[in-house]
Amino acid sequence: MTTRTLIEGGHIATVDTNGGEYASGHLVIDDGRITAVGPGPAPHELAEGAERIDARGCLVTPGLVNTHHHLYQWLTRGLAQDAILFDWLVALYPLWSCINADVVGRGAAAGIATLAVSGCTTVADHHYVFPAGSGDHVGALAQASARIGVRLHATRGSMDLGASDGGLPPDFAVEKTDAALAASAEAVARYHDPSPAAMVRVAIAPCSPFSVTTELLRESAVLARSLGVRLHTHGSETVEEAAFCAERFGMGPTDYLESVGWLGDDVWTAHGVHLDAHDIARYAASGTGVAHCPSSNARLAAGIAPVRELLRAGVPVGLGVDGAASNESGRLAPEIRQAVLMARLRDGADALGSRAALRVATIGGAALLGRSAELGSLERGKLADVAVWRIDGVAHAGLYDPVAALGLADTPPLERLLVGGRTIVAGGELVTADAAALARDAAAATRELATRA
DSSP, X not given: OOOEEEEEEEEEEOOOTTOOEEEEEEEEEETTEEEEEEESSOOHXXXXXXXXXXXXXXXXXXXXXXXXXXXXXXXXXXXXXXXXXXXXXXXXXHHHTTOOHHHXXXXXXXXXXXXXXXXXXXXXXXXXOOOTTOOOHHHHHHXXXXXXXXXXXXXXEEOOOOGGGTOSSOGGGOOOHHHXXXXXXXXXXXXXXXXXXXXXXXXXXXXXXXXXXXXXHHHHHHHHHHHTOOEEEEESOOHHHHHHHHHHHSSOHHHHHHHTTOOSTTEEEEEOTTOOHHHHHHHHHHTXXXXXXXXXXXXXXXXXXXXXXXXXXXXXXXXOOOOTTTOTTOOSHHHHHHHHHHHHHHHOTTSOOHHHHHHIIIIIXXXXXXXXXXXXXXOTTSBOOEEEEEOOSTTTXXXXXXXXHHHTSOOOOEEEEEETTEEEEETTEESSSXXXXXXXXXXXXXXXXXXXX
8 A cells, every 4th residue: 555645835946957846846755765845735636635744834854864973973962072183082092982883873863863853865885994803893883874764874994004103093093904804795795785775774984094094995996896886984184184195105095095995986985175176186087086074173273174175076975973983963954054164155146055055965975875866866766855944933924035944044843854754743742752761871871981091
């Protein structure tokens, strides 16, 4: 039996190729996919028998796509508050080296719930700390995402360049190269679902040039392509990273990544703060994407990414929260406004508009994850991942442009969030799990980790 849902009466921003919008439109969902979208009320034959969602007074957008996160960091928020990246990492590595699958899963559930109530329907998580004997972390992340009901792009990360070999991480926090490669292959075999409606996919993701050997980077690229999965890493986040690459490899981060097979349309890197014209040209020519994390970049004083130049060059750009230990908010929707404001601080008042930032947060992110044919816009045939934002309350009433509610105003309340047509959030509240229980579990996990460390 077909299950039909009708969203009607809201301002629909489709984020399709033409930027179509309907001031009072309709959207029809059948069995988890969008079957109709257009202006005015739905035709009678489509409305009959449907579950109706009254979206009057609301903005309707695609679900937001988070292209870079570290869910395990939910357990270490509020530490090293005044540190730059390298000092922050050194302060937190000892704690992270004590994580196990149990605490990771409990922290991830709270982090994913927070993302969901901020309009996020897909989260890409970069997990790269795997203490020996600490259990199945990727499995714990998959269970947490299933509990909340969002799509997960888990990455099996890794670090094998310890301090004794010139890397930044302490030796106790790294793996052996062969073990990391074998575990990456196993994670793909166990959890990656290549089907169009997949709830879990897996990418391979060595952490960064300063925590990974050249061998691991090169062999990870070969492995990922042999398995047909995507590649992710940090790139050009800080001036310290650039200095490390210049000293160790005699070139900048972009040229180094290219030298080991890490530029391509199956690759996205996180941050891209310190990309010059040469770097941007290489990203554009290769189709390499960038996950833009404005709040985290500010929190760690890394700088402001050149988003306007990236977009003008045709580089795929998505939006990311980054780990909750460097963006304690843990929410995705506010990053849309942050992206707009940061771009304007860097490049002027016309650097990034509300609609352009919404594109980055939706179809831009879907492109980074290789899913722009399935996610990221409200179009017939696409998966019904939909966010409905209430904009008729006192904080947004009378706003001339509904899309500016996300790009310039305070984040509006989330009236409804659907993933594959299934309601995940209603009236601003999570409906798939007990938020109070999630909070208790995460707090207890945080205490357990601190005690263990």
